[in-house]
Amino acid sequence: MFYMRRHRSQIFFNSVRWRYVSITKLLNFCEKKSADFTVFSEEKIVMYSREKSLCMKGSTSALGHNLSVLKDTEKSTVSYGVVHKSVANVVTVAADGSNILMQRQVVVKEPTGHGSSSTMVMQMKYCDYPSRSLMVMACQRGIQVYDADGSVMLYWHSLVPPSSDEVSASFARGISTFQDCMLCIGTDSGNILIFDVPTRGANIVLREMLKGHTAPISCLFNKEDLLGSGDDSGKVVVWQHDVDSNSIQVLTTIDIQGSPCSSVLLWEELVIVAYASGLIRVFNVLGRLHAEVAAHARWITAMDVAPATGLVLSVSEDSFAKIWQLKSEDTVEIEHKASECVQDVQLCGCRFTSVNGSSFCVTGYDLAEVICFAAK
Secondary structure, eight states, X not given: OHHHHHHHHHHHHHHHHHHHHHHHHHHHHHHHTTTTOGGGOGGGOOOEEEOOOEEOSSOOOSOTTOOXXXXXXXXXXXXXXXXXXXXXXXXXXXXXXXXXXXXXXXXXXXXXOOSSSBOOEEEEEEEXXXXXXXXXXXXXXXXXXXXXXXXXXXXXXXXSOTTOOSOOOOBEEEEXXXXXXXXXXXXXXXXXXXXXXXSSSSOOEEEEEEEOOSSOEEEEEEETTEEEEEETTSEEEEEEEETTTTEXXXXXXXEOOSSOEEEEEEETTEEEEEETTSEEXXXXXXXXXXXEEEOOSSOEEEEEEETTTTEEEEEETTSEEEEEEEEESSSEEEEEEEEEEOTTOOEEEEEESSTTSSEEEEEETTOOEEEEEEEO
């Protein structure tokens, strides 16, 4: 018995020593090859620190893209908006963040009076045009457009016949500006409604309807003459405005089934797509896949891009906000730069608050505040 115990202890010791030697060799190899693996270099890590949060009058619903930011350079103010059920919670602060100027709750009611007096809001977004800014609500059964502070409703578009009294599953989701004079809004049928927005007044007119999806639209994003749209089946369509015919036509279709598309971004000649599976894929505008990364452990609820630097911000139900660096010089690459965790909070909205990505803000389910971060 003594011999057997000694023999087993020697085997255990030799196993541990072998693992120690193997790890030592691996570390030495990494040190010799450090020049080749610059992705782990400390100088490339971006550190963010948590700043003072902005309190709101109400909490945040668990909806994708549930955070919108509007910067008013004339008034030197920044407005933040989230939705909870039928209420849009808005807080306006000074541009330097020194003090809160206004807190408002915009109660969204259906003008036609179907069912209850209020209607569920699926998404709220500030739409900034060269001559004006608007607050747009994508709701169940319709679309509502307000002035920037939400005090006056300018336009209502119903998704169901006005005479219908039955309960409808129709809803609008996905909001984007386009070509400095258009408003694009997705619907549950997969169609994208295009509205002409005047420089002033409430004469907003339905221009056309884009048909490229069969599943409900989940997200929209624009860049110059391009418009990206994603749906619940995982399909992504890139649209382009044709100047000669003054129409919007399909440029590329990316149809990868299996997981809903939760967010789409356009940067330079790249299309960045986030999925409910936690993956982020990077395509070119012609639909060729260049990169794929397992970014999050759960559903990615929102993304944003810093146009000046190519930094991408993603948030998920896994409580993490992550920063990624896009590169499109010789080869297309995506590199992880930073992570921030908001413990025990399912994040559902994010926005960069600077064009170079040096600051950003996030919000989460059942959270009555906007959490802000800034680079150290």
